[in-house]
Amino acid sequence: MNVERQTKPRRKRWKRILKWTASIIVLALVLWGFIAYWTSSNDCEQYAAAPGNPMKAIVYCDYGVPNLKLQEIEKPTPADDQLLVKVRAASVNPLDWHFIEGTPYVMRPMGVGLRKPKDTRLGVDFAGTVEAVGKNVTKFKPGDEVFGGRTGAFAEYVCVREARAVAAKPANITFEQAASVPIAAITALQGVRDKGKVQPGQRVLINGASGGVGTFAVQIAKSFGADVTGVCSTRNIDMVRSLGADHVIDYTKEDFTKGDQRYDVILDNVPNHSLSDCRRILTPNGKYVMIGGGGPNDNRWVGPFGRVINTELISLFVSQKMGMMMADLNQKDLTTLADLMQSGKVIPVIDRTYKSLSDVPEAIKYLEQGHARGKVVVKAD
């Protein structure tokens, strides 16, 4: 009886302490978020001074496509292990609109920039001519035609480390075609080869077969000897078939998850079907590779993260392998793709080519609509 009388007030005191501690933590977090948001800045002041050795580049000091500007900034100088590349063409990827829009918002506190973008340069995929090399560079020389990936590719020049994502451009493709390759084709290659582990004769379904990643994925899966089914809309059926797809499903007329066919691998560029529906059409040991995360206005706060977690969780309890992939831009895979293009097994599909860097905002707006047929390219010279 006595003990009970003593523990009651003690429990009350602990409750009060916990309540206050939790309130203080929440308040501190809100205050920290508020301060971090309003003090978040970037390196835009550097662009105020007139550059000594200028080049034109796309710069954005604030989030949003209207804030993209073509501006004169300092031309980069290659370090000892770098090449200076005169960019001839660059291509646009959904990655670019994720950065320019700062969505999903959850990535802003993860280093992308809370109120303003931390990195004010845009673009990754480029193709061009080597203009100069650092003193330790051995694989490339001035005049070489190359393609690769480097942040800030929407510019007249980029510097890229010789050992990083840069490779010789095959002679049989144009700069525009080469610029369309890096992110989309590496994603397709790694999806088919590393995540899907596609074997000859396997049935592979590619949802979103007519876009940047999809047009490469159809050709690469064919080059691996797969039986390929592409999912696209009516206007793209002939194009997807011409890339080598054995079967084409028109998503405006048929839901591919409702059919009787079972697939060994699904490469999903458009996550618009439930995971259980996708799982239903997989073979018992099939693989579901989540590539796409939706459009710029889908789940602006968390983007595809909810689906990513679901996919990984489900994978723990089922016989099929399900998971998200993140492309890794590297020289070895760019060289593999160069060989595939050299041999004619992969031919980049270009939807639109914009005439100059000043067209980057238009190119991004077009891509954001989500209906590009192959890749969207911008000329840089």
Ligand SMILES: NC(=O)c1ccc[n+]([C@@H]2O[C@H](COP(=O)([O-])OP(=O)(O)OC[C@H]3O[C@@H](n4cnc5c(N)ncnc54)[C@H](OP(=O)(O)O)[C@@H]3O)[C@@H](O)[C@H]2O)c1
């Ligand atoms: N995980 C990674 O590492 C990685 C790397 C690169 C890209 N991605 C992501 O992969 C996705 C695809 O990238 P992308 O460069 O291919 O984009 P994209 O070029 O913009 O894809 C557009 C294509 O999607 C098709 N599409 C739209 N709605 C569709 C639907 N309901 N069913 C089937 N197809 C549909 C469109 O065809 P219609 O015009 O016929 O509708 C269009 O051809 C994006 O979400 C991107 O962020 C991820």
